[in-house]
Amino acid sequence: xxxxxxxxxxxxxxxxxxxxxxxxxxxxxxxxxxxxxxxxxxxxxxxxxxxxxxxxxxxxxxxxxxxxxxxxxxxxxxxxxxxxxxxxxxxxxxxxxxxxxxxxxxxxxxxxxxxxxxxxxxxxxxxxxxxxxxxxxxxxxxxxxxxxxxxxxxxxxxxxxxxxxxxxxxxxxxxxxxxxxxxxxxxxxxxxxxxxxxxxxxxxxxxxxxxxxxxxxxxxxxxxxxxxxxxxxxxxxxxxxxxxxxxxxxxxxxxxxxxxxxxxxxxxxxxxxxxxxxxxxxxxxxxxxxxxxxxxxxxxxxxxxxxxxxxxxxxxxxxxxxxxxxxxxxxxxxxxxxxxxxxxxxxxxxxxxxxxxxxxxxxxxxxxxxxxxxxxxxxxxxxxxxxxxxxxxxxxx
Numbered sequence: 001x002x003x004x005x006x007x008x009x010x011x012x013x014x015x016x017x018x019x020x021x022x023x024x025x026x027x028x029x030x031x032x033x034x035x036x037x038x039x040x041x042x043x044x045x046x047x048x049x050x051x052x053x054x055x056x057x058x059x060x061x062x063x064x065x066x067x068x069x070x071x072x073x074x075x076x077x078x079x080x081x082x083x084x085x086x087x088x089x090x091x092x093x094x095x096x097x098x099x100x101x102x103x104x105x106x107x108x109x110x111x112x113x114x115x116x117x118x119x120x121x122x123x124x125x126x127x128x129x130x131x132x133x134x135x136x137x138x139x140x141x142x143x144x145x146x147x148x149x150x151x152x153x154x155x156x157x158x159x160x161x162x163x164x165x166x167x168x169x170x171x172x173x174x175x176x177x178x179x180x181x182x183x184x185x186x187x188x189x190x191x192x193x194x195x196x197x198x199x200x201x202x203x204x205x206x207x208x209x210x211x212x213x214x215x216x217x218x219x220x221x222x223x224x225x226x227x228x229x230x231x232x233x234x235x236x237x238x239x240x241x242x243x244x245x246x247x248x249x250x251x252x253x254x255x256x257x258x259x260x261x262x263x264x265x266x267x268x269x270x271x272x273x274x275x276x277x278x279x280x281x282x283x284x285x286x287x288x289x290x291x292x293x294x295x296x297x298x299x300x301x302x303x304x305x306x307x308x309x310x311x312x313x314x315x316x317x318x319x320x321x322x323x324x325x326x327x328x329x330x331x332x333x334x335x336x337x338x339x340x341x342x343x344x345x346x347x348x349x350x351x352x353x354x355x356x357x358x359x360x361x362x363x364x365x366x367x368x369x370x371x372x373x374x375x376x377x378x379x380x381x382x383x384x385x386x387x388x389x390x391x392x393x394x395x396x397x
Contacts, residue, residue, distance in 0.1 A: 049306035075196035077103025080156030104230035181260035189251035202266030206284035294321035297388035
């Protein structure tokens with residue numbers, strides 16, 4: 001995985017200077033009793049302007065990647081979400097545009113009754129879909145990101161949906177480990193008609209019970225008010241809010257209890273590097289929780305004409321961590337300092353939040369836009385390595 005965008009651009013592309021000018025956000029202006037119309041202009045540097053379009057990001061893919069279009073099949077199947085279309089007013093991604101890392105197996109037969117095998121024996125040793133539907137309740141907005149999300153797909157393996165399902169805590173009497181050190185293995189349908197070129201079979205992950213409860217994990221039955229589609233794990237999938245999508249097992253068909261010395265599953269081993277493990281641990285208990293660190297990136301660079309001149313507005317998102325980042329800084333040139341982002345919109349759900357920043361590039365050229373979280377003692381591994389840095393070429397200033 002290539003985490004260094006700068007290595008993909010020539011040194012000549014980086015200009016020696018980048019003047020960052022944030023938007024004029026008047027502090028305490030309301031107290032001056034200025035007319036509302038004038039106050040709006042002072043607070044918004046784009047007021048009265050005309051948006052001319054977006055500036056494309058560069059250096060992200062050797063070949064064009066179709067966005068929001070199903071590609072390939074089974075383990076090689078993908079759908080990439082077009083993040084440039086996301087706005088605060090339309091923060092939820094429709095089901096057909098929600099990212100897909102693995103499409104449904106051609107051998108998946110949803111015409112037969114589906115059961116989730118549970119520990120134990122007797123009538124309580126399985127869950128049927130009608131039973132899950134009766135227990136299902138709204139779970140709210142939750143973000144999901146593939147651990148293999150990269151710029152080659154324009155970071156499109158990242159989406160937010162409105163979910164419904166059954167919290168695992170409701171099933172504690174049937175699946176909670178009784179032995180100290182016991183763990184929970186969640187598995188899904190995992191048989192395919194063809195051999196993959198990009199992945200290996202292995203739809204399973206091992207958790208501690210405390211991890212599942214702390215993350216408010218649930219068995220999802222609906223997304224965006226509708227039943228799950230086959231590509232999104234129908235009839236039921238696991239969702240672990242705040243964890244990478246590789247842990248959110250699709251086509252869930254078994255929940256079992258395993259001992260503390262169980263080996264890591266093939267899926268855990270495949271995604272060890274991408275979930276920031278130390279090497280590839282052999283045992284499941286040696287794996288750190290596959291949580292998403294706080295992160296941020298630009299999703300659009302808007303070109304505006306304002307008062308006869310050209311201005312640019314950077315629109316972006318932040319996500320990850322127990323709380324969205326409340327303080328961000330932005331950089332437009334590797335040699336320049338980070339400066340505070342102009343505006344961050346608050347969010348109260350496990351979703352993404354939105355931010356904007358006014359920018360006046362000093363001259364035409366190529367710029368690398370990079371974000372960082374300014375709160376102290378916050379782990380931001382991908383931001384630290386420049387993972388979500390994105391480049392644009394500005395032709396007019």
